[in-house]
Amino acid sequence: MSARTIQGQKNLQNINQASKDGIGGSPLRPDGNLKVKGEFAYSSDMWHEDMLWGTALRSPHPRATILSVDISEALKVPGVYAVLTHQDIPGSKYYGLEIQDQPALAIDKVRYHGEAIALVAADHPETARRAVKKIKVEYEVLTPIVTEEQCLDPGTYGYVHEPHEYKSHAYGNICHEQRLVSGLGVTDEVRALADVIVSGDYEVGMQDQAFLGPESGLAVPAEDGGIDLYVATQWLHVDREQMAPVLDLPEEKVRLTLAGVGGAFGGREDISMQIHACLLAQHTGKPVKIVYARDESFYGHVHRHPARMHYEHGATRDGKLVFADCRIVLDGGAYASASPAVVGNAASLGHGPYVIPNVKMHAIALYSNNPSCGAMRGFGAVQAAFGYESQMDKLAAELGLDPVELRQLNTMSEGDYMPTGQQIDSPAPVADLLRRAKEMPLPPPLDTAHLDVRQLPGALSNTSHGEGIVRGVGYSVGIKNVGFSEGFDDYSTARVRLEVIGGEPVAMVHTAMAEVGQGGVTVHAQIARTELGVEQVTIHPANTEVGSAGSTSASRQTYMTGGAVKLAAEAVKRALIEKGRRRYGWTHDDITLAGGKVVSARSGALVSMVDLLGDEAIDLTREHHHRPTVPFDKETGQGFGHVQYTFCANRAVVDVDVELGLVKVVELTAVQDVGKALNPLSVVGQIQGGCTQALGLAVMEEIIVRDGKVRNASFTDYLIPTILDTPPIPVEILELPDPHAPYGLRGVGEAPTVSATPSIVAAIRNATGLALNRIPVRPEHLTTELPG
Amino acid sequence: MEFLRPATWDEALAAKAEYPTALPIAGGTDVMVEMNFDVHRPSAILDLNRITELTQWSNDGGVVRLGASVPYARIIDELSGPLPGLALAAHTVGSPQIRNRGGVGGNLGAASPAGDSHPALLAAGRDVFVEAASVRGTRLIPIDDFYVGVKRNSLAADELIRAVHIPVADGPQQFSKIGTRNAMVIAVCAFGFALHPKDGTVGTGIGSAAPTPRRAVEAEEYLRGVLAERGLWESGDLLGTEVIQRFGELVKAAASPIDDVRGTADYRRHALAVMARRTLTWTWNDYSKQIRSAA
Amino acid sequence: MRVTFTANGKPVEADDVWEGESLLYVLRERVGLPGSKNACEQGECGSCTVYLDGVPVCSCLVAAGQVQDREVRTVEGLTDENGELGLVQQAFVDAGAVQCGFCTPGLLVQTDALLDQDAQPSDNDIREALSGNLCRCTGYEKIMDAVRLASARKCAGKGASE
Numbered sequence A: 001m002s003a004r005t006i007q008g009q010k011n012l013q014n015i016n017q018a019s020k021d022g023i024g025g026s027p028l029r030p031d032g033n034l035k036v037k038g039e040f041a042y043s044s045d046m047w048h049e050d051m052l053w054g055t056a057l058r059s060p061h062p063r064a065t066i067l068s069v070d071i072s073e074a075l076k077v078p079g080v081y082a083v084l085t086h087q088d089i090p091g092s093k094y095y096g097l098e099i100q101d102q103p104a105l106a107i108d109k110v111r112y113h114g115e116a117i118a119l120v121a122a123d124h125p126e127t128a129r130r131a132v133k134k135i136k137v138e139y140e141v142l143t144p145i146v147t148e149e150q151c152l153d154p155g156t157y158g159y160v161h162e163p164h165e166y167k168s169h170a171y172g173n174i175c176h177e178q179r180l181v182s183g184l185g186v187t188d189e190v191r192a193l194a195d196v197i198v199s200g201d202y203e204v205g206m207q208d209q210a211f212l213g214p215e216s217g218l219a220v221p222a223e224d225g226g227i228d229l230y231v232a233t234q235w236l237h238v239d240r241e242q243m244a245p246v247l248d249l250p251e252e253k254v255r256l257t258l259a260g261v262g263g264a265f266g267g268r269e270d271i272s273m274q275i276h277a278c279l280l281a282q283h284t285g286k287p288v289k290i291v292y293a294r295d296e297s298f299y300g301h302v303h304r305h306p307a308r309m310h311y312e313h314g315a316t317r318d319g320k321l322v323f324a325d326c327r328i329v330l331d332g333g334a335y336a337s338a339s340p341a342v343v344g345n346a347a348s349l350g351h352g353p354y355v356i357p358n359v360k361m362h363a364i365a366l367y368s369n370n371p372s373c374g375a376m377r378g379f380g381a382v383q384a385a386f387g388y389e390s391q392m393d394k395l396a397a398e399l400g401l402d403p404v405e406l407r408q409l410n411t412m413s414e415g416d417y418m419p420t421g422q423q424i425d426s427p428a429p430v431a432d433l434l435r436r437a438k439e440m441p442l443p444p445p446l447d448t449a450h451l452d453v454r455q456l457p458g459a460l461s462n463t464s465h466g467e468g469i470v471r472g473v474g475y476s477v478g479i480k481n482v483g484f485s486e487g488f489d490d491y492s493t494a495r496v497r498l499e500v501i502g503g504e505p506v507a508m509v510h511t512a513m514a515e516v517g518q519g520g521v522t523v524h525a526q527i528a529r530t531e532l533g534v535e536q537v538t539i540h541p542a543n544t545e546v547g548s549a550g551s552t553s554a555s556r557q558t559y560m561t562g563g564a565v566k567l568a569a570e571a572v573k574r575a576l577i578e579k580g581r582r583r584y585g586w587t588h589d590d591i592t593l594a595g596g597k598v599v600s601a602r603s604g605a606l607v608s609m610v611d612l613l614g615d616e617a618i619d620l621t622r623e624h625h626h627r628p629t630v631p632f633d634k635e636t637g638q639g640f641g642h643v644q645y646t647f648c649a650n651r652a653v654v655d656v657d658v659e660l661g662l663v664k665v666v667e668l669t670a671v672q673d674v675g676k677a678l679n680p681l682s683v684v685g686q687i688q689g690g691c692t693q694a695l696g697l698a699v700m701e702e703i704i705v706r707d708g709k710v711r712n713a714s715f716t717d718y719l720i721p722t723i724l725d726t727p728p729i730p731v732e733i734l735e736l737p738d739p740h741a742p743y744g745l746r747g748v749g750e751a752p753t754v755s756a757t758p759s760i761v762a763a764i765r766n767a768t769g770l771a772l773n774r775i776p777v778r779p780e781h782l783t784t785e786l787p788g
Numbered sequence B: 001m002e003f004l005r006p007a008t009w010d011e012a013l014a015a016k017a018e019y020p021t022a023l024p025i026a027g028g029t030d031v032m033v034e035m036n037f038d039v040h041r042p043s044a045i046l047d048l049n050r051i052t053e054l055t056q057w058s059n060d061g062g063v064v065r066l067g068a069s070v071p072y073a074r075i076i077d078e079l080s081g082p083l084p085g086l087a088l089a090a091h092t093v094g095s096p097q098i099r100n101r102g103g104v105g106g107n108l109g110a111a112s113p114a115g116d117s118h119p120a121l122l123a124a125g126r127d128v129f130v131e132a133a134s135v136r137g138t139r140l141i142p143i144d145d146f147y148v149g150v151k152r153n154s155l156a157a158d159e160l161i162r163a164v165h166i167p168v169a170d171g172p173q174q175f176s177k178i179g180t181r182n183a184m185v186i187a188v189c190a191f192g193f194a195l196h197p198k199d200g201t202v203g204t205g206i207g208s209a210a211p212t213p214r215r216a217v218e219a220e221e222y223l224r225g226v227l228a229e230r231g232l233w234e235s236g237d238l239l240g241t242e243v244i245q246r247f248g249e250l251v252k253a254a255a256s257p258i259d260d261v262r263g264t265a266d267y268r269r270h271a272l273a274v275m276a277r278r279t280l281t282w283t284w285n286d287y288s289k290q291i292r293s294a295a
Numbered sequence C: 001m002r003v004t005f006t007a008n009g010k011p012v013e014a015d016d017v018w019e020g021e022s023l024l025y026v027l028r029e030r031v032g033l034p035g036s037k038n039a040c041e042q043g044e045c046g047s048c049t050v051y052l053d054g055v056p057v058c059s060c061l062v063a064a065g066q067v068q069d070r071e072v073r074t075v076e077g078l079t080d081e082n083g084e085l086g087l088v089q090q091a092f093v094d095a096g097a098v099q100c101g102f103c104t105p106g107l108l109v110q111t112d113a114l115l116d117q118d119a120q121p122s123d124n125d126i127r128e129a130l131s132g133n134l135c136r137c138t139g140y141e142k143i144m145d146a147v148r149l150a151s152a153r154k155c156a157g158k159g160a161s162e
């Protein structure tokens, strides 16, 4: 397509930026100016002459048989160009991230509330909406299978997917399961070794990524019979891998370009509108844009798995952990999505950053008729952290120990072993993170003489003028893996080009990395500057013309694609120096690139890059693979399963109106080891953002599902923290290099989301004395035991 | 769908008479949500933005006549003195952007049990009137007769709200609302309270805890009695925990809430009692201060 | 229907506007001003905030027909004639307040309006003023920094020009 017809397309061309900052500095974002001017083209801004608007008909029922679909009336609506059902799909009808169990459009049955059944393309969104209402679907409504008990008793309640349809080793509505046993496991003999045992049942509600930029994109049919898709996603290549078979096209004819992404947090790991827009474009021969409205966004992407967990911990009287016995049940909903990986994380990280001699763990993900759940920041680890950190507080109370001290008695350090048998072979300063969190100065007490309601629980709602307010403090620490695990080779590719433009050496970095806001593009430019000694760096738009960059998830992009940019830049550097040696016969062994010149440490500048390059460009592509991992043994959970571990500790200070059950988080401190902060400003931004999502899960965020139906698919009732809910978030960063990682860095994005939630709940417990075994904590949880 | 843009109030009334199913739009903060999410497809939209008198208010010293479209932001800035309860309620509505557009006319038009103006208007007393007009003429609807069901009010199909008549406060007023976040929340439940020393009454209003906004009649009566019998209006003496407690109980008893995604019925009752006690305490403290400083 | 109004100082005209359409849709899809963002279309996120006759409002909740003959200023209008960033825009870039940037256009307009009213707001004032602008990425800390920075620069600029 001609770029001219897309408006505001500046980020779909190269973005150039000059700066002196290499790694360790905090240069401004290369896309920052476009973003503040409103010129950065997000996927929902895509626009093409003659484009049509696509929309989907979605099921109002969580479980039903589709008896018939009649599209004839919809087709008659003036302005409608196509109405499609699964029968119109040219290729494979199923797709999926790990297991291809999800139909692109429902086939004869629906398995969750909001499942897409039919598609419409029309000349205006309103025309499309009207047409959707004219599609007649006859359903035989079935009782949804929604609770753990129902799922685990298919004999009585039935199957979400008939067992003969299973495309993995699922069985009996269990999509995936992982067991783990380490030490002696947990037997009666092991239990007898403990002086105290605490146990608890914990529940985590269904959280949503709630990125602000709705799922959207523009599919443009191409003359070669292929398709160009401009889309917001986390992983261009895995989208294409899932799309091509459905569209019945070879992968090279499905070309994806990353449009601006308005946040992701795991919610764009799966396909949403990609296949639908392309199907409509294929059928109509016209460009088709789909933009989800907020309600459709809630139906159209996976959520964080809700969890029910049983934990039992035993310890000696002096506070040494003896065993942990855990069972984690994750509700994966209708389709598999990332459930297997979520289970793997829950099982392998579910004991926390502690050394526990004997562990037994059983984690499962269910198939149910609830909304599908999959990737969200910190998956598997977030749910478990609420369980094990609640247990640590309980144990400390039982033993009469300070909760931080109890943790420090048991925290893991470099050289220790995970219950999976994997040795921690890089710094793990867990006890130190906790110490630092504790030593940070506390915020001042509430100034009752000068109350400003905006600082109190309830704020402008004017519920308290100081009455009922009790302060609480809580601590927690968490562990997360970085990168894809269990034998998966999630390599990244980068292309770096060095040439002279306008009399200056300019490096161009081209990857397929999805910039979702995290600042990967800033870091890529910094790496190129550091390795190549240039100031001018151009970021090429991310697309499928270059090899895969893997997903922008699992805290992996700086590590993986940053690592690939480093490798490619180093290769370019070697090639340039080699060129110089050939031309000038240098014999120095201390040559590097700096300040636009080839430099010898001892002899000084040898030649300028401009002179050496002339009008030649050096253009090289490299892949970066992390060290290999292996799958966990299904029964014992043993194996070198994770690439890297990352840790964060938090302290939360809250004011609770104990009479009304309202909470105001006063401060949320985070201390994290990041190995090496390539861009300190971005690192702090990631940690503060991650903490805030954790705050949301602690006190307000939940998709409420009753009998399989979503009750709050809107920003009116799915609440995320506002600026009045979010406290100051002081961040302390440690930089202890990981010898296995590029520059020694450690993935940053997820650890705070894992660790911060339990600290807030601990602080509320500290203020109220209540048990609080479920998150999000709601006002009624804090007041049910109170007299009216 | 048609889009009607009357330039004057008379044109608006004529349009509404001609198209009784036309949906008036003022700030649009309710209407447009319903349009965007396909909840509503009226035959016509009747834009009231061009009618300037709807955005004006006047105060004759005893009563404020508040134009239907005066946005909340201006109520907060300009009317906190004469209408303190309503101004506090206005300050809890949505966000600054919403408060720049939405107003009491729209809140009354939507008649949601969760509308925040309602408890404040009820608490302001029984002499609050909705000025409704049509080509047939103008009538003043007492606020107690205005709310007739869930999201239903007593306007006739051809009527528009011109203004609301609210007595100028003659004593302290308060408003509290529960939300599960610290800004931008629809009320889980809300409570408005006002002391009316001039006629020795008190006013209450309960939001989001019954099919319609409602008054806690028994609580008002109880307190009126206690204040009169004990000469508290004159003395400004402490009410005592027993009275405050009882008042809270009666407010709670006046509610008939349900469980929904925003909260449970039990919590709503509990919170209403707490808010009733607190708002009574705050207003009474202010009142006694006034009495003492006057003495 | 046809709607004509002024956008960022220039007259604009949109034809065939559906009566139920929002100002946000008209700006984004019809008059080439996609800077204001469509994150919820229910007034909850503030990403679509624009000035309407000088007052910041959610453009998703203004019916297109309501802007006839009125003045709208969007994020695109915060940049000066030469395309240089406005004070608030620059502060957001400098403070690292932009991650995905989807919330940014709305926050910029709302911040611009705040500082217009009060060049030196307290932290509580900033939080109140921005409480209708959701950001999912930053945790708001860098946004607070950006507003404080813009405020400081604005006050310094005023001081210098006096």
Ligand SMILES: Cc1cc2nc3c(=O)[nH]c(=O)nc-3n(C[C@H](O)[C@H](O)[C@H](O)COP(=O)(O)OP(=O)(O)OC[C@H]3O[C@@H](n4cnc5c(N)ncnc54)[C@H](O)[C@@H]3O)c2cc1C
Binding pocket: B023, B024, B025, B026, B027, B028, B029, B030, B031, B032, B033, B048, B068, B069, B092, B093, B094, B095, B098, B101, B102, B103, B104, B105, B106, B107, B108, B109, B110, B114, B115, B116, B117, B159, B160, B161, B162, B184, B185, B186, B187, C042, C043, C044, C061
């Ligand atoms: C994000 C968000 C947050 C909100 N938060 C709150 C909140 O905290 N508390 C709260 O109470 N409300 C809240 N609301 C709802 C809304 O803002 C209020 O109800 C507001 O008062 C509506 O005023 P409006 O002028 O925008 O009404 P509109 O949307 O224009 O109209 C609302 C209704 O009133 C009718 N109407 C308007 N004017 C007249 C008139 N003059 N005569 C007859 N009928 C008329 C309309 O036909 C429509 O039925 C919120 C809305 C949003 C989008």
Ligand code: FES
Binding pocket: C037, C038, C039, C040, C041, C042, C043, C044, C045, C046, C047, C048, C049, C058, C059, C060, C061
């Ligand atoms: S898009 Fe208008 S407030 Fe969210």
Ligand code: FES
Binding pocket: A212, A262, A263, A517, C097, C098, C099, C100, C101, C102, C103, C104, C134, C135, C136, C137, C138
């Ligand atoms: S920067 Fe992404 S929503 Fe604010």
